[in-house]
Amino acid sequence: MNLAIIGLGNIVQKSILPALSAIKDFNLVLLGSEHSTKANVLAKKYGCQAGSYDDVINADNIDAVYIALPNHLHFCWGKQVLQSGKHLLCEKPLVMTLAEALELKQIAMEQGLILMEAFMYRFHPQHSEVRKLIFDGSIGQVRFFEACFSYSLSDKNNIRLKPDCGGGALMDVGCYGIDSARFILNQEPIGGVCFSRFGEETKVDEISCIQLEFANGIFAQIRCATDLPREQGYTVYGTEGSIEVLQPFLPNTNKPVVIKLNTKKQHIIKIKGDNIYMAEFKYFYALIKNQTVDKHLYSNGYENVAILEKLRNSKNMVHF
Secondary structure (H helix, E strand, O other), X not given: OEEEEEOOOHHHHHHHHHHHHOXXXXXXXXXXXXXXHHHHHHHHHHOOEEEOHHHXXXXXXXXXXXXXXOHHHHHHHHHHHHHOOOEEEEEOOOOOOHHHHHHHHHHHHHHOOOEXXXXXXXXXXXXXXXXXXXXXXXXXOEEEEEEEEEEEOOOOOXXXXXXXXXXXXXXXXXXXXXXXXXXXXXXXXXXXXXEEEEOOOOOOEEEEEEEEEEHHHXXXXXXXXXXXXXXXXXXXXXXXXXXXXXXOOOOXXXXXXXXXXXXXXXXXXXXXXXXXXXXXXXXXXXXXXXXXXXXHHOOOOHHHHHHHHHHOOOOXXXXX
């Protein structure tokens, strides 16, 4: 199946292109970029062609497209990809608003195309183990979920800190925490609130604290930041113990990770490493081919975008 990429940022260069070169599901045909020099160098390295975004849209030999552009460009180019009859794997968050998400959904349905949000972390086997432990009652009744994802971004001109580009901690890394709560707890929140500190220079949230309420008395707290030391993790608390995941969002590629099951004593569970980017693209291919897949791993983006939209700049508890 022929694949094209729109956007050649760090994630594409460091993770996506090496992953695609190691799997046979997709034939990488075209790299779409506004930077021709970069595109030509990468195209030569990976044995494909270089071109513009429009070249990708207009190509009649492309079956699917992966978009890795800044947040505010996902809708514009994602819509054109779908309208041109190509399947779409789009980086998180899918788009900026629920209205945009629903428009993409409608186009994909009308065209009979796959539309998938690229939450690559979902494809690491450690999360399936966590869900199994919860289902087996290893920590009793789940009561609380806590997650954090932060890093320090000193360059205040970085596109991740530009308001018009969908910047800020909530949209960049907070979306992981919200999605992981929904993913691990296997349910949707019924309410929530987001408290943020906005940068004087950037005008975007540089620290946000999200509180979510789920059914059956379950709560979640998510901390995200672009001006704190690098940190990631989540913990699921139950009436009889807890499950701690140390590298949920950016696990070491192909190296074992550790889950801590804390009950009457601590159990260290080692999970074999995996390349989550390879797993993500293999899953995307399986969806397109209508193969049997674990539907729980799939993210359509609509629910997460709806929550993000309601939480942005919220000052009081909002109901979903």
